[in-house]
Amino acid sequence: MRIVVIGGSGHIGSFLVPRLVHAGHDVVNVTRGVSRPYTDGPEWQQVRQKIADRRAQDAGGSFGETVLALEPDVVVDLVCFTEESACALVDTLRGKVDHLLHCGSIWRYGASRKLPIAEGSDSAEPPFGEYGIEKARIAQLLAEETASGGLVTTSIHPGHIVGPGWHPVGPLGNFDPHVWAALSAGEPIFVPGSGTETMHHVHADDVAQAFERAIENPDAAAGEDFNIVAPTALTVRGYLAIASSWFGETPTIETVTWARYRELTTPEHAEASWQHLHRSHVLTIEKAKTMLGYAPRYEPEQAVLESIRWLIERGHLEVARPLQA
Secondary structure: OOOEEOOOOOOOOOHHHHHHHHHOOOOEEOOOOOOOOOOHHHHHHHEEEEEEEEEHHHHHHHHHHHOOOOOOEEEEEEEOOOHHHHHHHHHOOOOOOOOEEEEEHHHOOOOOOOOEEOOOOEEOOOOOOOHHHHHHHHHHHHHHHHHOOOOEEEEEEEEEEOOEEEEEEOOOOOOOOOHHHHHHHHOOOEEEEOOOOOEEEEEHHHHHHHHHHHOOHHHHOOOEEEOOOOOOOEEEEEEHHHHHHHHOOOEEEEEEEEHHHHHHHHHHHHHHHHHHHHHHOOOOOOHHHHHHHHOOOOOOOHHHHHHHHHHHHHOOOOOOOOOOO
């Protein structure tokens, strides 16, 4: 099949595009052309690159036609963030492509009520924040589109994506690199809340696997939405203990109020921590396992360690002592 991947040079696409080429598909990557994939391999030499600025073309109403002109059988949309953008693409592709797959987010769920959170359940509060609200609206739009007999769609909802090439969501629920230096030096870590809050990571290649399996099983995936995360989730305390052990340390944890934590870090890091830890997500992947055969290769700590090792080896992350893991 000819598969057009919108945003194929990013976190997921860096792993998905080589998978699709290896499977024998004709792949076109729609990209702004401002970044390179995180992976390198001979598969990329077989990928056609189409330069397009989605935001500008959405504003002019032409992006869907740009995608359609590539004559795809399947479209994988990895960089759609508004219901308006999704609706415009669906309207253009309806009746002209076989399958549209959208990358959502577990932030379509609000704060957890019951764990684990399953698709279509009442296990979480309604979403909050523009990003989560829009992702929830897009998922609903796609499900209704397929249910009404229109375009065949599938939405894939990853957890906190991690992999070699970028900083992971860290033990405090933010991207502050100082936590790794502090952990490796055995310094105290100031933790907001109770330390029992949860985060659910997933390796980018496991997300790519889910997309590939949905493409391979369109009948099973049609009109469905899937949580795609690692087999287990990490608590703040557990994450700190595991990560400290990579440097031969035991964490020294001091719990503080959220007010005090906001005094100790930047507004950006404090807000990111609250956004992740307030949700306190743990997701079930039983639906994806049963319907798609999804089989994640990485536990969350394995995925994070791979990312941290990549950053340290290339001088992108300063730590007090070498990894012992």
